[in-house]
Amino acid sequence: MKLCIILPAYNEAQVIGKVLIDLQDFIRTKLKDLDISILVIDDGSSDDTLEIAQKAKVIVLHHIINRGLGGALATGLEFAKKNNFDLALTMDSDGQHSFTDIPKAIKPVLANQADVVIGSRMSKYRDMPFDRVVINFLSSLITLLLFGIWTTDSQSGFRVFNKKALTLLNLKTQRMEVSTEIFAEIKKNHLQFCEVPIKVIYTEYSRQKGQRNLNSINILIKLFLRLFR
Amino acid sequence: MNFNYLPIQILLFVAFLWPISRVWLRFKENTVKLGDFLFWTGFWLAGVFVIFYPDSLTYFAHLVGVGRGSDLAVYCALLILFYLIFRINVNMENVRHDISKLVREIALMEEKNKQK
Numbered sequence: 365m366k367l368c369i370i371l372p373a374y375n376e377a378q379v380i381g382k383v384l385i386d387l388q389d390f391i392r393t394k395l396k397d398l399d400i401s402i403l404v405i406d407d408g409s410s411d412d413t414l415e416i417a418q419k420a421k422v423i424v425l426h427h428i429i430n431r432g433l434g435g436a437l438a439t440g441l442e443f444a445k446k447n448n449f450d451l452a453l454t455m456d457s458d459g460q461h462s463f464t465d466i467p468k469a470i471k472p473v474l475a476n477q478a479d480v481v482i483g484s485r486m487s488k489y490r491d492m493p494f495d496r497v498v499i500n501f502l503s504s505l506i507t508l509l510l511f512g513i514w515t516t517d518s519q520s521g522f523r524v525f526n527k528k529a530l531t532l533l534n535l536k537t538q539r540m541e542v543s544t545e546i547f548a549e550i551k552k553n554h555l556q557f558c559e560v561p562i563k564v565i566y567t568e569y570s571r572q573k574g575q576r577n578l579n580s581i582n583i584l585i586k587l588f589l590r591l592f593r
Numbered sequence: 594m595n596f597n598y599l600p601i602q603i604l605l606f607v608a609f610l611w612p613i614s615r616v617w618l619r620f621k622e623n624t625v626k627l628g629d630f631l632f633w634t635g636f637w638l639a640g641v642f643v644i645f646y647p648d649s650l651t652y653f654a655h656l657v658g659v660g661r662g663s664d665l666a667v668y669c670a671l672l673i674l675f676y677l678i679f680r681i682n683v684n685m686e687n688v689r690h691d692i693s694k695l696v697r698e699i700a701l702m703e704e705k706n707k708q709k
Contacts, residue, residue: 589682
């Protein structure tokens, strides 16, 4: 079973080195039975993200200009599809996701119970800052209204896709709105999806790097435009 | 024919001649198809007609419940502008998508070359 762990990265030089070392250690000790490749998509970073990732001996794809989260994710999924991976797992490169959730997230896909698994942060919403709880709820509501699918965490970056999902997904959006677009694609392609609760490590760094609350309006406009493309 | 035109009518007439000349030039360059050429020329010529015969719109204005022809012209112009802005945004998103595809292909090709 070939698994590709995709980490889209934009100006993450401060943390990506440690994240990759910790991830490699985790795979060596806890996931040694699986054939796992780590893939970093450097999305046109202006800092040393690319150089640090290259030193970590993982696969690195380099966007010559910044294309946003959606562009980077689509590149990672395309790589996984072209290189015949059975599974692709996406997670943030700022260290906010816990590697211990990886076995739990791939389990439903390995058991053929789902084509897509979403790591939901809402089961542990007490750990989440209040403004994020509200924004996440509104995002989930918008996902339901625009695309007819309900999720507890439409903005989660922790996801698993099987081969069928990798073949069928066709992402068109470029930036943060991709998280909602994935649900539109799940619905359109009749993919089975389930959620697993995940732990999120909120640090000052991840809060600064994360989505600005006002950006939600921009995301909404982009999603609306996507309906007409 | 009344030759006592208001300055605004002369200004609008000159302003409308400009897009007509652009459409004609694009048509001569073969970058605009005959159908588009006829549509846009007709559109701007209708505008020219309305400039010199503003009362011609009053009939249509009354049909849709608007008091004055000039008000109807402003409402229509606003609607068209909103629609065009929307179309431009959709097209911009498509262009962004195409750029991303190009960047993706370059990234995947570089990785393939490294593996060789």
